Amino acid sequence: xxxxxxxxxxxxxxxxxxxxxxxxxxxxxxxxxxxxxxxxxxxxxxxxxxxxxxxxxxxxxxxxxxxxxxxxxxxxxxxxxxxxxxxxxxxxxxxxxxxxxxxxxxxxxxx
Amino acid sequence: xxxxxxxxxxxxxxxxxxxxxxxxxxxxxxxxxxxxxxxxxxxxxxxxxxxxxxxxxxxxxxxxxxxxxxxxxxxxxxxxxxxxxxxxxxxxxxxxxxxxxxxxxxxxxxx
Numbered sequence: 001x002x003x004x005x006x007x008x009x010x011x012x013x014x015x016x017x018x019x020x021x022x023x024x025x026x027x028x029x030x031x032x033x034x035x036x037x038x039x040x041x042x043x044x045x046x047x048x049x050x051x052x053x054x055x056x057x058x059x060x061x062x063x064x065x066x067x068x069x070x071x072x073x074x075x076x077x078x079x080x081x082x083x084x085x086x087x088x089x090x091x092x093x094x095x096x097x098x099x100x101x102x103x104x105x106x107x108x109x110x111x
Numbered sequence: 112x113x114x115x116x117x118x119x120x121x122x123x124x125x126x127x128x129x130x131x132x133x134x135x136x137x138x139x140x141x142x143x144x145x146x147x148x149x150x151x152x153x154x155x156x157x158x159x160x161x162x163x164x165x166x167x168x169x170x171x172x173x174x175x176x177x178x179x180x181x182x183x184x185x186x187x188x189x190x191x192x193x194x195x196x197x198x199x200x201x202x203x204x205x206x207x208x209x210x211x212x213x214x215x216x217x218x219x220x221x222x
Contacts, residue, residue: 046158098213
């Protein structure tokens with residue numbers, strides 16, 4: 001825990017609408033774009049559904065960033081803004097965004 | 112955003128081993144126990160796999176808590192400690208725990 005440098009996590013939870021057209025492609029495009037963005041550290045995502053459409057299921061995507069500034073800058077990215085708008089218009093019934101400071105971290109790995 | 116009261120999130124990411132026996136029951140038991148714990152606020156979970164066993168897939172569980180003290184107390188809960196030990200011995204190849212302070216939050220809901 002010594003010398004742990006805090007960083008940031010964005011917890012994005014969502015439920016999708018019936019409209020799934022174009023969603024997977026956009027999700028992939030945005031993930032690739034985020035990876036090139038300054039301050040990007042990583043991403044984890046999952047869903048509690050077992051189907052491919054995820055309609056009605058809660059999805060979680062957590063992205064990790066070096067700073068609040070990097071998150072703000074990514075949020076304001078032009079292509080990302082268009083994707084966010086399409087998300088509200090078409091793909092999501094609901095979403096929630098939590099901006100979090102990662103204060104501690106520990107890991108277990110099997111020998 | 113005014114008067115937002117910070118709270119805490121524990122981001123638990125993991126990959127499971129081949130051993131799945133007893134895992135679902137324990138996960139359910141622990142979730143129910145956590146819900147009764149002081150300071151518990153909620154939970155979200157998902158997996159990037161579409162099978163039921165999740166072997167090899169990365170799972171994400173995010174739990175929300177009022178304070179760091181509540182997280183510490185839940186981590187030290189006797190039944191939970193046994194579950195953690197079984198997790199390391201049997202169910203997980205790897206896991207990572209991030210303790211985060213939720214500093215901002217916003218929501219979108221379809222009209």
